[in-house]
Amino acid sequence: MNTPDLSAAHWEKSSYSNGQEGQCVEFARNLAATSGIVPVRDSKTPTGPVLTPTPAAWTDFVAFAAR
Incomplete structure (x- = not known):
């Protein structure tokens, strides 16, 4: 199993995350083109x-979660 290099990741908080220590998900879509992943x-x-x-897979997940 290879560990991807995430040093260049630009983490974005999901718009569905709240600022009150609730469910907070971050993703780094900037790596999709160079590494083929969305951490x-x-x-x-x-x-x-x-x-x-x-x-x-990330696009499919986001579409499913939006429904």
């Missing part, structure tokens, strides 16, 4: 595990 993490644990779906 996703829990903003409350930025050094914790990171999911690395493909851009297509």
Whole structure:
């Protein structure tokens, strides 16, 4: 299993995350073109595990969650 280099990640907080220590998800879409992944993490644990779906899988997930 390869660990992706996330040093260039520009983390963005989900618009559905609230600022009251609730469910906070961050993603870094800027890596999609160069690395083929969209890293996703829990903003409350930025050094914790990171999911690395493909851009297509991330798009499908966001569309599903929006429904």
